[in-house]
Amino acid sequence: MHEVSVMADLIEAIKKELERYDVVSVKEVYLIVGKLTNLGSEQLEFAFEIMSKDSILDGSKLTIKEEEIEVRCSQCGYEGPVNNMDIGEESHFSVPILSCPKCGSAVIITAGKSCRVSSIDIEEAD
Ligand SMILES: [Zn+2]
Numbered sequence: 044m045h046e047v048s049v050m051a052d053l054i055e056a057i058k059k060e061l062e063r064y065d066v067v068s069v070k071e072v073y074l075i076v077g078k079l080t081n082l083g084s085e086q087l088e089f090a091f092e093i094m095s096k097d098s099i100l101d102g103s104k105l106t107i108k109e110e111e112i113e114v115r116c117s118q119c120g121y122e123g124p125v126n127n128m129d130i131g132e133e134s135h136f137s138v139p140i141l142s143c144p145k146c147g148s149a150v151i152i153t154a155g156k157s158c159r160v161s162s163i164d165i166e167e168a169d
Contacts, residue, residue, distance in 0.1 A: 046082055049158055057160060061099055064167055069088035069103040071164040077110040077155035084109075084138065112155030114141055118148035125150065 089104045
């Protein structure tokens with residue numbers, strides 16, 4: 044499961060970030076997951092639950108927000124969401140091929156391919 048290794052990295056990063064504060068408990072962790080990451084929310088939640096046990100994150104809630112795919116076209120200058128995801132059945136690539144909704148040119152993906160922590164709701168010691 045890809046989600047497990049992703050979550051392991053995220054939890055490491057979260058713990059490192061929390062070291063900077065006098066944390067009593069962690070209430071909630073907000074995660075942004077791009078639609079292009081192919082990461083399942085349920086699998087991420089499951090991985091988080093397992094891996095947060097016996098740590099500062101034990102008992103905290105994971106909230107996942109999906110990020111839409113956005114692109115930038117260098118040909119016509121289009122910037123924004125893309126709907127025409129062209130996923131070829133016979134394609135060996137897991138990453139879908141995206142093209143500009145306006146002119147059909149190849150585009151640069153600007154959003155939707157990352158998985159990151161957006162914020163952490165903590166309770167600090169007085
Ligand atoms: Zn274009």
